[in-house]
Every structure is written in C-alpha cells, then in structure tokens.
Amino acid sequence: MIYRVEIENFYSVRERQVLDLTVADNVRADEEHLMPLYEGSDQRAPKIIAIYGANASGKTTLLRAIEFIAGFVCNSATPTEISQDIHPFNDDECLTKPTRLAIEVGGIINPEYLSEGAPYEMGTLRYELVVQAEHGMVSHVISETLSQRPARKIKWSKVFDRQGNEVVKNAAQFRLNGFRHLLNTLKPDASLISTFAFFTHPTAHFYAKALGSWVYTNLNVVPAFMSGDHTLMQRLKADPVLLKALNRDLSRIDLGIQQFAVEDVPNLGPQGRFTHAGHTRDLPWEMESQGTQAFVRLFPVLAEALSMGGVALVDEFDTLLHPLVLPEILRWFYDDQDRNRGGSQLWMSCHSATLLEYLTKDEVVIAEKTSQGRTHFYTLADMSSQEDKAPVRRSANLYKKYLSGALGGVPIVG
Structure with a gap:
C-alpha cells in the first residue's frame, strides 16, 4: 500500500509537495477505513484516498505522479515501452530543472522470501527518482534510489543508489554479480x-x-469516441472470470440488466450486448446508457486491483455514475472479509460532495491552485498546518464544511 507521495516540478506542482497519509495507532478512527502499513505495523493508512478540488486544481497530477513511478519502474527498459508523458512546471525557470518524485509503500521487503522455505520480512520501501525531462519525455535519469526500513526500525538503509549511469552503492538484496555488464548498456x-x-x-x-x-x-x-471501446470488449471477451464478476455487480446496480455478453461479429470484432428484462431483443453496447457504459469501463480497473491486492488510480471517479453506485464501490474496498482481502487501495479524483458523507478526514485530500497556477496538496487530517484553516474534528460534517468552503478546494464562482 502507498502511504506517502512526494512531488516536485511535475505538471502543475512547482514546489515540493509531501502527502503523508499515516495514522498512528493511538488515533481513534473508523477501523474499516484504515489498514496497517504492513502486517504488524503500529501505523495505519486509509484504504480510500479521495482527492477534491476545483477544476484544473491539480487532482489528476497526484494520480499521474503515482502512475508515472509505477510505469517507469516496470516498463521504461522494455522494447514495448508505452510512452509516459512527463512535464515540468510551465515556467522558464522550471523547464530546465529536474523533476523529483518519491513514494513509500508498506509490505514484504525481503525478496529472498520468494525462494522456497525462506522467511519473509515486513517493513517499508522508499523509491526516489530525479529525472530531467525534455519535450514531454525523460531525457535522462539524474538519480534513482531504493531504500528499505524493516519493521520496528527507525533508520532507512539503501538497497541501491544510482547516480547517472553509475551504481554508487548496492546492498546484498540487489547483488550485481553476473549482471554488472548491464551497467555499460543502461539506457539513460x-x-x-x-x-x-x-x-x-x-x-x-x-x-x-x-x-x-x-x-x-x-x-x-x-477515449471511447476514438476506440469504440474495442480494447475493452477484447479484454472482457478474453477473460470469462472478469466478465462473470462484471455481470454479478451489474445486476446489483441495474435491476433491468439480466446479462452482458461479448460476441464476435464478422468485420466488426467483439461487440457488447445487453439482455434486459422485458425486452425481446438484446440492446447493443452503443445504445446502452452512458452511466452503465461508464461502470463497465471502470470495472476492470477496480476488479483487478481488488483481486491482486493492488492500487486502483481512478480519475473522475464520479463522472456519469449514479450517486448511489459510488458508495457501493467504496464498500468493496472497505470489505476486508470478502471483496478486499488483499488490502487494496483506491485513489480517486472526484467532485461529488455527497461522497463525503461516507469518508473520514483521513481519506480526504484537497488540491488547491494558487493565483500563480501552482498546486498544493493537504489532507483534512493535516488542516491545522494550513494557513487560515482550522483543524477538522472527527465528528465534523465534512459534506457541509466542504460546500461552505471551510475545507478549501471549492471553485470561486462569480
């Protein structure tokens, strides 16, 4: 699980922003909303992180930072690399400065446990990346550092420290024996x-x-208007388990739908069709409601994160979905007895104030943009450190406070 994110000179973020979601064990909070950073940890973090703010305030920037790190760590060296956009803050000074990103995650930190019979060790990992961007892409890595902190320890120890194309330090967990030659061909x-x-x-x-x-x-x-949802239909057609799970939840949120199926149509490829109660003919995908289509598009992201114990990054979570469907999806992540036994997280940007009725202050992040176009992040649990903002009580009505402007992150109209 992700419990800390740091961003500097990335899209609308200019100055270094630190988002720390940890909740100490002595804080009284709704337990179903939180989980330990790792098994046995005294600190906890929320299962759901909801990012609120006015349009263009930088909500998506936070999600992009996490997505960029994940993609860079996994795919940046592969021949089938998918291009990842990266842009520094848009002023003359920042365009020539590096971008700095970091995340901290909790879980198993000892890779030796993958060997049969080897014990596993819990703790936290910290990944720091400093890159120079040009024309929307990484031109070169300035530094890349991975550190670990075993359970109950205070200090971090480096797994490796890369400066440019040179590894200046590596621990036993990241041996270079037999692989040192790769440093000679390491892409910048x-x-x-x-x-x-x-x-x-x-x-x-x-x-x-x-x-x-x-x-x-x-x-x-x-976008659907560009792809016709062809990739989505191919995915559902190839994964009967995912399609079955989708049908189970579709029937719960739309009582009129009896089944959704994907069939191959000559010259068109896989096409989605809905069977509705009382209809003698199936309804083709393009004639279904926008809300149902939005749910089907979002479902694979949520289902895969929940099944794999991963993180779902959802931009515009509440777009087109019915207000009563939204809290149902939140419940999936709170349900650690069935739907979320792997400790998955949901990070989402949204506008729906009614969702605040279901969230605690630990789960809400506010994105605000200054008059100079610079994005700042803060959590409601950290309100006391924000200028001109009062601390938020756990018993506070977040819905009313947000709409009143007391929490920040609302547009100024007029």
Missing part, C-alpha cells in the same frame, strides 16, 4: 529496476512488483 532514460528485471535479475522482479506492477488505472484509457 530507463529505470535500473526495469532494466535488470528485463534481464531476469532475481530481486529486480520483486522490487518492480512491490513498487509498480500492482497499479491499475483509467488515466491512459483511449
């Missing part, structure tokens, strides 16, 4: 982890998975 715009994992380095695979392969997102989905 690729991750050390991604490079070594591609060439089957045993522990690089572990760290790639721990830091990024569990992230699922709708951020880079091709």
